[in-house]
Amino acid sequence: MGKKLLIHNDKVPGIETLQVYRANGGYASVEKALKSMSPDQVTDEVKKSGLRGRGGAGFPTGLKWSFLAKPEGVPRYLVCNADESEPGTFKDRYLMEKIPHALIEGMITSSYALGANLSYIYIRGEYFYVARILENAIKEAYEAGWLGKNILGTNFSHDCYVQVGGGAYICGEETALLESLEGKRGNPRIKPPFPAVAGLWGCPTVVNNVETIAAVAPIVNMGGEEYAKIGIGKSTGTKLISASGHINKPGVYEIELGIPVEEFIYSEEYCGGIRNGKKLKAVVAGGSSVPILPTELILKTAKGEPRLMTYESLADGGFQTGTMLGSGGFIVMDEDTSIVKNLFTFARFYHHESCGQCSPCREGTGWMEKILKKFLNGTATEADVDLLWDIQSKIEGKTICPLGEAAAWPVAAAIRHFKHEFIEIAKSKKFVDISHYNRLNKVRV
């Protein structure tokens, strides 16, 4: 059994309540930080831990914190990104639903390090029932004095609130999230300035993922150096993986970074192998945005080494033969899966979710969806494969935010590794009934 730091208590009855959470060692990091450490010391431990952002980009958290501007007399904010809308990702929901206090504890300890007296948890609107669970937990924390004025008799005061979104993937992008939190459309901002300088209401702000913030508590408790001993190289600590698709045991798993992909897919401790005795065909390892890899390349790198669940190993070979750990949304496809059709669901998703500010993204995502639809309704030709490649190649690096790239990468990877499938479909002219997809654009009521 691998070490677990985040959801080790998920099956303890009543763990969602403060009393049980506390009885299981909860809020120790708040006590330790506020009573015996300076804010900078907390940041130092996070730096030493090697913790990297769990929202998808993997940026070192301690470094991000150290960029926070601290002008005199200007409030600073911590904002938790609980928008979790990357297809294939549901780990934050699990953590918040099962152990809400783990996030609140992380919010308090992190806010202390950052000198933030006010923080928000921005949660996707669809998770309304999870927002209620968090609000109940926050209420308990206020009543017990973990939130509010002069926490534990120190001069650190902190308020934490939940804000629900309205249903928009783009609000997971941190500047779109801040716009949304200000009560506006979720249009990403042009950077710089970065949120660390001008974030929420123009004030210095740190935006971190739910899992990142929750990981701060065990880091403070065990010390950054100890945390860094878990994992391999620059992939330290544990990571929540959302496993879905054609596997025997879909669900959220906490892994020690560094276990082999093969073990993750086939061992009984994790996914338990492919459903119905089928063979593995492909995996999208880190949420819909990351390149899909066929069996040969997901189990082993191009050099023939076992592929490991780390940021580096999954990225080995670049986009030619590798992928990314991303958000940890691990989607498994069996031998019967149509890669083209799965790609269509992604393309439609990105078209639907593009905020529309940049033409390469707005138009490109629309064209990609349209062309992929041709493959499904039997009207595509072989030339459409090249057209699709051409369109995706014109988006990367030309947009305000990375959604454009996130839409292009899956298309590029599917063509790179499964071009024969596109060609087969174009040749066969097989008609697939997607009439209800065609009506999709009209479903907005």
Added chain:
Amino acid sequence: MGAQVHGTQDFNKAKRAEIKFSDAAMQTVNTIISRYPQGKQKSALLPVLHVAQAEFGGWLSPEVMDYVAEILKIKPIEVFEVASFYTMYNLKPVGKCVLEICQTSSCWLCGAEDIVKYIEKKLNIKVGETTKDGMFTLKTAECLGSCGTAPMMQCGASYHENLTYEKVDAILDNYKSEGKLRSYTDLDYKNTL
């Protein structure tokens, strides 16, 4: 996004005069507003719109949006801009139960398409339509963070996971017999039926 949606409904002054939150809803709205610093009450817009949608029949009419603008002391266009951007706000009347079926990858891999077709047939409506009795509206949705328990659908605050035809039958029958509006702000958390 909802960029293609425009305000198709006429503003009705008489209707506008009738719109008012109940005391309980107003209290919720005030609590939400109090979570932001002075002068930043516009930040309350998204959550307040959810309360308004639940309070006024499951959708946001121009009159309701105008009312929300007044409460938050912002311009009506600022409300419409937001309401038309986010998919959870309905700008046209809907049935009491809006069924939102996830159609993205993991759900699709696990049979979401069949579920959509099954419900279309069962309710005799197509995606985007409402049943004649005003009970159900069928929508598709993009990944709702329930990929490990696919296929799934959301109705109001409830997540219905690991769907089968039998489960769908039971859920719809249950909703029908209750006959009440299901909103995102419902308190009954997850309905694991």
